[in-house]
Amino acid sequence: MTTAAADQPAPGSRRSLAAGLMALCVLLLIAVGAIWDTTPTEVSPADAPGREFSAQRAFAQIERFAVKPHPVGTAEHARVRDYLVGELRRLGLRPEVHEAVGVSPIDEQGDPVTAGRVFNIVAVIPGTAPTGRVLVTAHYDSVPEGPGANDDGAGTAAAVETARALTADGTRLRNDVVFLITDAEEAGLLGSEAFVKDHPLARGRNVVLNNEARGAKGPVLMFRSTESNSGLISTFGSAAPMPVADSVYAELMKLLNNDTDFTAFKPGGMAVLDSAYANGGTLYHSVLDDPAHVDLAALQQMGDNTLALVRSFGGADLARLSTGGDLVYFNVPPGLLVRYPTWAASLLGGVALLAVLALIFLARRRGAVTGRRTLLATALALVPIGAGAAVGAFFWDLLKVLRPGLSGTATTTPYRPELFWLAVLMLAVTILVTWYALLRRRVGPAELALGVLTWAGLIALGLGIVAPGASHLAAWPALGAALGGLAALRCPPRWRVPVLTAALVPGALILLPSAWNTLPMGLRYAGYAPIPLTILFGGLLLPVIETLWPRRRTPLIPLTALVVSLALVATGLLAEPIDKRHPRRTSLAYGLDADTGKAVWLTSNKPDPWARRYGGAPATGHPLAELWGGGADLLSPARTAPLPAPTLRVLEDTTRQGLRTLRVRLHSARGATMVGLRVAGDTTTVTSLTVEGRSLTPDPVGFVFDAAGPGGVEASLTVKAPAGKIRLLVTDVSRNPGELSALPGFIPPPDWLFLGDTKISVTRSYTV
Template sequence: MRRTEPRRDRWLLMATILLVFVGLSLVGRYSSQPPAPLPADAPADQFSAGRAFAHVERIAQTPHAGGSPENAAVRAYLVETLQALGLEVEVQRQVVTYQYSRHPSAASVATVHNVLARLPGQRRDGKQLILMSHHDTRESTPGAGDASSGVATLLETARALSSGERPRNDVLFLFTDGEETGLFGAQAYFGHHPSAARTGLVLNFDARGSRGPVWMFQTSEPSAPLIEILQDEVSHPLANSLSLAAYKQIPNDTDLSIALEAGFAGMNFAFIDGFFDYHQATDTPQRLSLSTLQHLGDYALPLARRLANEQQLGDVDLGKSPAQRSFFFLPGIGLVDYPAWIDLLAGGLVALLLGLAVARLKWESRLSWLDLLRGWVTALLTLALPLLLIIHLQNNWLGSENLRASLAQLARSEALWWIFALLTLGLAIWLQAAAHRGKAILPIALMALLLLITQLHNGDIHWLPAIGATTVLLIAALVLSKPLSSVALVAGAALLWPLLIGLLAFAMPQGLFLVTWPMCLPAIWWVVAGRDAQARRALVLVSALIVIPAGLILIPFAQSLFVMLALMSAAIAMLLLLMTLLTALPALFCRDLRAPAAVLSLCAVTGFAWAALSSPFDQQHPAPASVFTVQVDGKSFRISDDALLSDWHRDILGDAPTTLNSERYAPGSQREVFARELALPSLEGASIELRATASGGRLELKAPSDVRQMNLYVPRNAFTSWRIDGKALPPPSDQSRSWPVLRVYAPPQEGVLIEFELDAEAVNETTELVLTSVYPKAIGDLALPARPPELMPHPYTHADGVLVVQRIALTQAQPSAVSHGGFEQPTTD
C-alpha cells in the first residue's frame, strides 16, 4: 500500500492538470462563440442573419472572379437591391495600375467595377462613413465566407439604416472589385474617386474561413477612441491589442490597408475559423455559419449608427485622447481595456516581485548560484525543446510547402490542437520532473533523437547546426545530471519571466498583457510564501488557483492564434500553453510525474503519427486536384502540378504521364510537373504590338474578351525604367527572382501600353519577353471530366484553365513590330 498510494496520487495529479487544461480550453472556446442568429422575421430595425443569408445564397451560387460574366451578374444584383432601398447607386469602372509595396519588383494592372451606394445624411457637406467589403472571389470558390458574408452584411445594414431616421453624416456602402487579385477596387476608389477625400472613417468586413467568432483585428492609430466606441456599442466585441501589432508583421492585407495608406481612419473585422474553406470550392452557403453572419451584423449596424451620427467624424481622434490602449478578451468579463502605460508599469512591478522572490528563495533555501543557473537552464529547455520539436514535426512530417499538405493540416485542425497541446504539456512536465530527480538525460536524448529522425525524414540535414545543437543538448544534460530541488526549479522559472517581459516590451509592447497579468498572482505568492507554507496540499491548492486566471488569458489567445495563423506557427500557440504551465510549477513537484508525463507524450506522438500517415480528405474535406492546358512553342500539353495523382488525374493524363519543367510556361519556376502532349490547333493569345530600339521601345497588349489574365515575364534588369499606361513605376528588377512579372487582370478592352527603356548591357539578340494569356476555364473540347466528390479544384487563376504562352524577341539592333497573337514568332521590319 505504501508504494501504490504515491503512484495513485501521481496519476491523480496529472489527471487534474489535464482536466484544468481541458476546462480552460473549453471555457476559452465557448465563451467567444458568436451570438445566436436572428430569423428573417426579426424587427426591421435589427440586423437579421436570416435576411442577410438570403443575399449570400443569391450571390455565392458560383465563383464570380473579377472580369467574369458571373461577377457582372452579382454586380447587377447589388445595383438592383441597393436601388430598391432608395440609395444613390453608382458603378465605378476604373483601370488601375498598382505596384504592391510588399513586392516592388512586380506591377499589376486591373479593370475593376466598384459598386457605390450612398445613404445621404442630414449634413451633405460633412465627412462620410464607409462600410466596405469586396464582391469578387477567386476563380474556383463561390466565396460564401470570403466575402459574400461581408457583402450581405452591408446589404442588411443598409436596409436597417435606410428604414429609420437619416443619420447626421453620409454613409457610403462600398462594394469593391479586384480585392482577391491585389486590392484593386480599394485602389480605384481611394486613389481615383472624387468622393474619397470626404472619407471620415472606414469599417471593412472580410473573412478567412466559414465560421467562428468575428474579431476586430486591425485599427488605425491612435486606436484608443475606436476601441472605446467598440466597447460601448457592440454587445460581444472580440479584440486584442497584440493582434494589431502582429498583423503588421505578416504578409497579408485587406482593402482597409489601402484606406490606411491614404491617411484615413478605420477598423478591420473578420472571422477566421473554418480556415479549410478559405479560397476553396467548399466555401459555399451551406458551410457558412449563420451565427457568424449575425456577429458581423452585430458589429456593423450599431457601429454604423453611432459613427454616422458622430459630430467629430473625420477627426483622427474623434475628439478624444490619442493615448494608446491595451485590450484583450477575457472569458466571463469581455473586452478588458486600459491605458497601455499600465502594462509597462505592471511588467516592471512583476519583474521586481520575481527578483524579490528569487532572492528570498535563494536566501531561505540556501541555493547556490549554480543551482539558480541550473534551474534557469531547465526552465529555458522546458520552453525551447518542445517548441523546437513541434516545429520540426509539423514541417517535416505534416508539411506546409504545398496546398495539399496545408489543407491536410487544416482538415484536422481540431485534432492537431489537442495533439500538439498534449505533446507540449507532456514533454515539459516530463523534463521538469526528470530534472528534479537528476535524470533529465532521458527526455533530452529522446527529444534530440526525434529531431534527428525528422531531419532524416526530410532528407536535408544541415550538419553544422545539427552538431552545434547536439553539443548544446549534451552540455545541458550534464548540467542537469544531478537532482535539482523544487525550490531551484521555481527560482529558475521566476528568473525566466523577466527575460520574457523584457523581450516583449522591446519587440511588441502591445502584447505585454500576455506576460504581466498571468504572473501577478504567482509573483506575489512566491514572495509572501515562506518555507512553512511549502506544504504539499497548500502548494497544489494555491497553484491551481493561480493557474486559472493565467490560463483564462493565455489559453483562449493560444487557441485563436492556432486558428488565425493557419497552423503555420503552431509553436507560438504552444508557447502560451507552456507559459501557463510555468505559473503552476510548485504543484508539479509534489509527486514524481515522469511516468504519467511520458505516457502522455507517447499518446500524443501516437496521435501525431496517425495525423501524419493517414489521409484526412473526404467529401467534407476534398483534396485539391487540378489539370490545366498549356500551349507553348507550338505544342500543347495537359499538365498537373499536383504531387499525387488520383484516378481522375490518370483518366486525363494517362497511366504513365511524362514530365515537363515548369520553366517552359512559368519563367523562373523550376519544378517537374506531370504532362501529356495533345494534338490541338493553336489557340488565340493576346495580340502584341512591339516596337523596340537599342535604347527602349513600347509594347501594347490586347487580350481576347474571354482571357482573364495576362502575365508578362521580363528578364531581370532588362528594363531600366518603364511606364504602364502613362504611369511611371520603379524598374522591374529583383535579385531574388529571375523573371519579374507584370500581371494584367480582367484586361481592359483598350489594351495596356508599356513604354520602356533598355539596359544595353543586359539585353542581347537572344533576350526575349514571355507573355502568358490565361483562360480561366477549359474552352471548346478541352473541358475536363467531372471530379469525384472527394476532389476539388485549386483556387489559383489557371487551375482547370488554359495558358497560351508567347515568346517575344527583344531585338535592339533595329525597330521591330509584331501585330498578332498565337505562336508565330516576331518578325523584323
C-alpha cells in the same frame, strides 16, 4: 511556490492530491470558459425588428448571389454585381459602379505587377452634419474554384443587411455612411487600391470597418487596425456587442503573409478595423465555400458588431477621434475587452520581472531554493520552450507524411481539426513533463518553477519593448504567478495551493485561450504560439503539478502524456475524411509557347498522386514557369492544344534622347480574362511602364492585367533604345478550372480532389 517547505503536504499525499486536482480543474474550467465566452452562438430570426441585424436575412442574400464562382472578368461576376446594385437600389439608395484601373499594392519582388479593370460598388447614406465618413467594406469577387459564400459573401451580405437596418431605422446619423463593396480583392486588392487612388470619397477623414473570412465559422476576430488606434479600439470595445479582439494578432500579421483590403486602405490614411472569422479553414478558397457551409452565428456576430460600430462612429465627432497612440487589448470574461496604452506594456513587463526577482530573493532567504540551482534552472527552462517551437514547426509536415492527402488545404487545417488541436496541446504537455521529470530531483522542483517564471518575466519585458501588442501574453501571467508565490511564502501551508491557484488565473484567462484560439491559423504555425504558450502556462503551473507528483514511478507521467498525444494524432488521422464530400485541393497549370508550338504542364513541387503524372523536372528557369506558372515548381511536356495566341498591335513608336517609347494594344483572341506583357531581359531595360493610364513604376519587370475585356489592354513602355529590335513576350491567362477538360492529355482528378490555382496560358513573342 515553496514546495520544498517542511510543513507543506508531501507531494503525492491524499491531501496534496485533492488540492492539486481541484486547482487544475478550476484553472481548466476558467480557460474553457474564456474560450466559450468569445464563441458566437446567437442568431436573430428573419422576422427580427427592422432596425436590428438579422443573420437569417443576410443569409438569404448569400443564397442568391454566392451560388457559383464569380472571379473578376466573368459573366457570373457581372451578374453578382448587378444583383448587389439592385438590392441597394431597392433599399432606396443610389449605388454607383466605380469603374477604374487598380494596381496591386502587394510587393512581389521580381514578378510582374498585377493590375486590372475593377467595378467597385459604392452607395452613400448622407449624414446630417458630417465630420467624416464611416465605410462598411467587403469584396464581392470570389476565387475561380469556389462560390465565395464566406469569403467574402458573408462580409458583403453583412454590408447589405446593415444598409437595410439603417434605412429601416429612419434616423439619419451625423456622419456619412459609405457602403463600399470592392472588386478584385482576390486578384491582388485591385478594387480597394483603385478606390483609394481614384475616388473622391477616399479623401478626408474616414473610418473603415472591413469584414473578411478565412474559414467558415468561429468568432469574428478584429485582428488588426491601423496605427494610432486608441480611439478606434476604445470605440470598438465599448460599442460592439461582442468585441472579440487581441493585439497579439496585429503583431503576428507583421510576420505572416496575410493581405486583405486593409493593405490598400492603410496607405490611404484611413483608420481601419480589419475583422474576420477563421475556424473551419479547410473550406477557405474551396469548392465547399458555398451557402450550405455558412455559420449563421458567426454572421450574426459580424453584423451585430458592424451595425453597432456604424451607429457609434456615425454619431461621433470623427475630428475628435483620439489618435494619440496605440493600445494593447485582449478579451476576458464576461465579454470584456481589456485595453491600455502600449507605453504601459514595458512598464508592466518591468514590474512583472521585478516581482519575479523579489520572489527569488525571498525564496533564497527562506532557504526554499539556492541561487546556483535557480540560475541553472533558468538556463534549462529554454529547453522545453525551444523544443516545443521545433516540434510545432514540423508537426504539419509529419502529419502529411503519415497521411499525404492532408496536404490539399489552403490553410493547413483538416476538416476535423479538434483532435489534432488537442494533440498539439498534449505534445506541449509531454515536452514539459518530460523535462520536469528528468530534472526535478537533480535541480529541484522549486528552482525549475522559478526558472520558467524568470523567463516569463523576461519575455514580458522584452515583448513590452519590441512587440507591445503581444506583451500581455507573458506580463499578466508572470505578474500573477510571482505575486502568488510571494503570498504563498507567507501564508499557512493549507492555504498555499488556493493562493497559487488564484495567482494562476491570469494565465488561465490569457495563455490557454490564446494557445487554443491561434490554432485555427493553421497547423503549420503550431510552433509560433500554441505550443510555446501552453508550455509557458504549464511551467507557471509547476508548483501545482508538484502537489500531484507521485513519489514513485514518475516516468509514467511523461509516458502517459506521450501515449495520449500519439493516440490523439492517430485518432485524428483515422477520423479525418478524404472523399468527394471532403475534397482536397490540387494544382495544375498549362502553358503553351506559341512560337515553338511546345506546351508544358506545371504542378506543385510536392504533387498529390493524381498531379504526380504531370510533374517532372524542376521548373526553375523555364520562361513559362517564371512568368505565368502561378508558383508551380515541377514541369513536364504536354501535348499542344489548338489555342490561338494573344496579339500585340503597335499603336505608336517614337525614339528621343536614347529612349524608345512604344504604345501597344494587347488582346486575347481566345477571350482569356488576363493578358500580360514582359520585355525579354536580354534585349533591353524598361525605364517606365504604363497600363490603361496607370503607371507601374518604379522598376517594372512587366505586368499582368485582370478583367481585360473584349477590347484588350493598352500599354505604354519606355525602354533604353537598343541598336537592334527588342522582343516582347505577350501572354494571356485563363483561370477557369473547367477549361482544363478541353486540353489534350488532360485526365480529370478523382472525386476527392478539386482543381485550385488553375491557369492556362498562351505566350507569344513579338519583335519590334
